[in-house]
Amino acid sequence: MALSHAILVCLTERPMSGYDLAKFFDTSIGFFWKATHPQIYRELKKLGEQGHVTSIEEIQSGKPNRIAYSITQSGKDALKEWSxxxxxxxxxxxxxxxxxxxxxxxxxxxxREQVAARLEAHREQLGQYYHIRDVRFSDGQPPAEDLGKLMGLELGIQYEQGWIAWCESVLQRLEKQKS
Incomplete structure (x- = not known):
């Protein structure tokens, strides 16, 4: 997958500025596809040149103007082709x-320290996933356009639970070797 596809997927949610997109990316697709903010801005420029996104400058008082990006029909077609x-x-x-x-x-x-640190990181990530699930999918019945997001989130939860169980098992086995 190219970063361009991940950005187009994010823009299917709503129009976003580069800053908004980078923040959204960090709390959604960023859980399984990493990119820096400069990479996102560079890719937005390329997507604009390809006609996959459009941008509108929004005038703001007291702060820099905001450029909001939207996915075009060409961008939606590119996502379908990529899929x-x-x-x-x-x-x-x-x-x-x-x-x-x-x-x-x-x-x-x-x-042991490294496995314990990994265990803690996976527990924290699992907590984030539970929070997202509880806030965004509290009724358990997502609208059709959010079903894929819920399925991905459920996989993330299972993934983190698997790592947690594995880390706990490794720590127990390493502890037995200590004796």
Missing amino acids: REPVALPLIKDDLLVRLQAIEYVDKDAL
Whole structure:
């Protein structure tokens, strides 16, 4: 997937400024597709040149003018075309998992700390996902246009729960080796 597609997906929600888009990105698609704010702005420029987005300058008093971007029909067509492409399995690159491959040669105290830190990070992420679910999907019946968002969120919840269970198991096993 290209960043351009992730941005177009975000703009299907509503018109947004680059700043709004970057903030929205950080709390939605950013959970599974990372991009910096400068990357987003560069991609918006390219999308505009391709005719996939339009922009309107909104005059603001007391602060810089705001440029709001909207997805065009061409952008929607590009999303449809992109959705037909095969989806590749994601590559996993994780230092922690590589360290486990040589567990007899690593500092086990450091490894325990790293697994504990990972556990805490996944607990925090799970809490964020639960919060989003409870606020955005409190009735459990999303409108048709939000069903995909809910399904992605449910996968995120299961993913974090899996990591939490795995980290807890690893810490228990490392603790037994200590004795």
